[in-house]
Amino acid sequence: MQKDNRISIREGAFFSFISTAFKGISQVILIENAVTGLIILVAIMISSVSIGIIALLSACIATFIGRFGGTDKAIVNQGLLGYNSVLAGIALALNLEGGWRWAIALAGAAVAALFTAAMMHWMRNSQMPVLTFPYIILTWFLLLASYRLSTFQLSSNLVPQDLSHWKLQPGGTIDWIHGLVNGIGQVYFQDSLWSGILILLAVFWASRKLGLYAVLGSVAAGLTAYGLGAEITLLNLGLYGFNAVLTILAVAAVFDAKSRLAPLTGLIAAAITVPVTASVDVWLLPYGLPTLTMPFVLVTWLLLAAKKVIPKL
Amino acid sequence: MQKDNRISIREGAFFSFISTAFKGISQVILIENAVTGLIILVAIMISSVSIGIIALLSACIATFIGRFGGTDKAIVNQGLLGYNSVLAGIALALNLEGGWRWAIALAGAAVAALFTAAMMHWMRNSQMPVLTFPYIILTWFLLLASYRLSTFQLSSNLVPQDLSHWKLQPGGTIDWIHGLVNGIGQVYFQDSLWSGILILLAVFWASRKLGLYAVLGSVAAGLTAYGLGAEITLLNLGLYGFNAVLTILAVAAVFDAKSRLAPLTGLIAAAITVPVTASVDVWLLPYGLPTLTMPFVLVTWLLLAAKKVIPKL
């Protein structure tokens, strides 16, 4: 009997641990739901099993650090220490090359958990959520380190550009379906139709309202970007969409969204991410770095803080 | 009778609204005075009627957002939600080209009001004023977005420069009168003698002390910049002056200026803006962006915070 009990306790501990890790994956898109996390993991594995494994291991590392480091259980169990690690793991494994990248991705995931904890402390007084800021800064730093450390081999896609010779590349045929679905899939760096649809389903699984907002955010960003004359190739890849999807979820549904105007504010926020995405992208051109979710972080902080002073937003 | 009352209430509301908008214009130079705002509006219109209209509309948009958004009336009525919008509207209309720029300027003015509100929340604990930080960041972002969005057409004056081929361009004849007056006019992007003089008069209208400090700030910056070997062309345009003018007003008169040494601290602050202006300018060269009032913001925050720890400053 006692033996069985012990096994079930161990099993319980294992399931609690793995469920927290899945929540770490779902929290990337601002949702606390283990099943959503599992479906998203499958969506990632459809395009690359090894990236999926890295995502899961990264979430586990962060959960481990939180549990054994004595962090407030409520924070750890919601997956709030994990989502930055998940993103850092995926981003580093995708943007580096060579055999060392797996080790760098996992070490980066561990530091991302520390960084997330640090930001929680730094932002305590501001009443603002940490969002994905730690992962962004960490990933940029580690990608740039490749210019000085030979074990860090940068993907050949990331090329520094000289702004003075920069030319906008218009032209191309827009593919709305792929563009809008990719806008959702790119939250997890996915640009295949099936992965995007699966991730959208995972969001709907957690909440129909969030699913609708995700679609709305992608559409709003697509139309705004098209209207402002964005490059069609970037639109088709969904690169103007994922920041808008995250932002509308954060502003209209997840954080402090009691105002009657919240849906409108969310749409405006989603639209604002478009020029901000363009701009962050240009800031980074001389360094050849990807924009990641910085526009989401900036615009969400902007609107959440503005609401404190303009309450009817 | 009742009818007349209603009209006078509506008239009162209109005048209160427009007076707040004018205060938004005067708050750019740290003054709450509707007449000062009106005189400055005239000064702007002397060189360009359409820029003047943009300035006024920007102030109105911010006032509207504040009033209907439920912001603390004391803040809105002092014009504190408006001055960043005024500057953003002017800066965007001047530094972009094409027909879309008017719409972008007004949309930028609206977002500047949100950004100002957000910064008020962010800085609440620091006991520091927001100053023009939101307008600066917003304008930089929107100007850079032009490299990715075809509706944003950047002025051909803004050219990214490669620092490794950069050469200082000394030489030229200094024109002290124009340089010093422009140092005041450039607070509102004006470089004509009459606009500068009118803006100075508007400051004197609000307070003789502030007027004298404005002159003193422009002189201090001019002498410091000349002594440190600044380029004469920039000196003549007043580009080393306007940050010093704003800084001496902020440090020596407007904020927390009870110390006996406040005038001296103000002069030192004005002098410090000169190397900071040079430096911010160089940081931005690879992006071809204008310095705007960032040196004023940095040096004012520096000295206001230093005073909290070194009280006799």
Added chain:
Amino acid sequence: MQKDNRISIREGAFFSFISTAFKGISQVILIENAVTGLIILVAIMISSVSIGIIALLSACIATFIGRFGGTDKAIVNQGLLGYNSVLAGIALALNLEGGWRWAIALAGAAVAALFTAAMMHWMRNSQMPVLTFPYIILTWFLLLASYRLSTFQLSSNLVPQDLSHWKLQPGGTIDWIHGLVNGIGQVYFQDSLWSGILILLAVFWASRKLGLYAVLGSVAAGLTAYGLGAEITLLNLGLYGFNAVLTILAVAAVFDAKSRLAPLTGLIAAAITVPVTASVDVWLLPYGLPTLTMPFVLVTWLLLAAKKVIPKL
């Protein structure tokens, strides 16, 4: 009798002043100990008497500002207003050329004291130490101003680099002894064996524990950098070491180091400074600026804040 008293009071005041200045020098390496400061001053003077004089004068200027400005005596007497001035004075005198550099170094030291005071105010709520952040930002700003002000003559060693033509330069023979000792000496910009050893002795004088940690930090950084494939020339100069030395002292011994895991956390922190050093260096390449102690500041803030949320670190 009265005369003698007065003299001894004056002497007492002089010794208290000079002892505070020496503590300003020792606080650069996070130690409050006048003798340590004096030994380090000698170490600096071995390679350059004039740089030593600048270091001492910079500490005196900061002490003077703190005493006559009415700053809390406990802060001033620990040398906490002085160490940023010491570093700014040395860094500016070393990285600028021409006769004006001495004046710029001392003016920079004065502004560094104001900046340190300002940062103390800004960071009050975060419960984090200011570290050397003010000196770093100030030095970067003043070095960049040289592109716009002819009295600022930049050292010809500081050349902006284009990232798109950047090639990693491996190769070379590692010299462990010099590299590890320089890792300690570079805290004060020293790369000669005797200066480094003297600085290490000065640390041991203050505390054997701190001395051991300094050695450990330099070794940890050397091994990490070598393992990650850093350039040998930079390793031999100790340029991967000094940030690690400062970080291990801060994280494992000086601030909030009651956890049993503190030594391990300190070693991990020292190792993290290596990729961060590489990265900050790359960020600055287009501007040709030196990394200074920014990696130390970033990694120390990261770990001290993370400890607040993950208490067992």
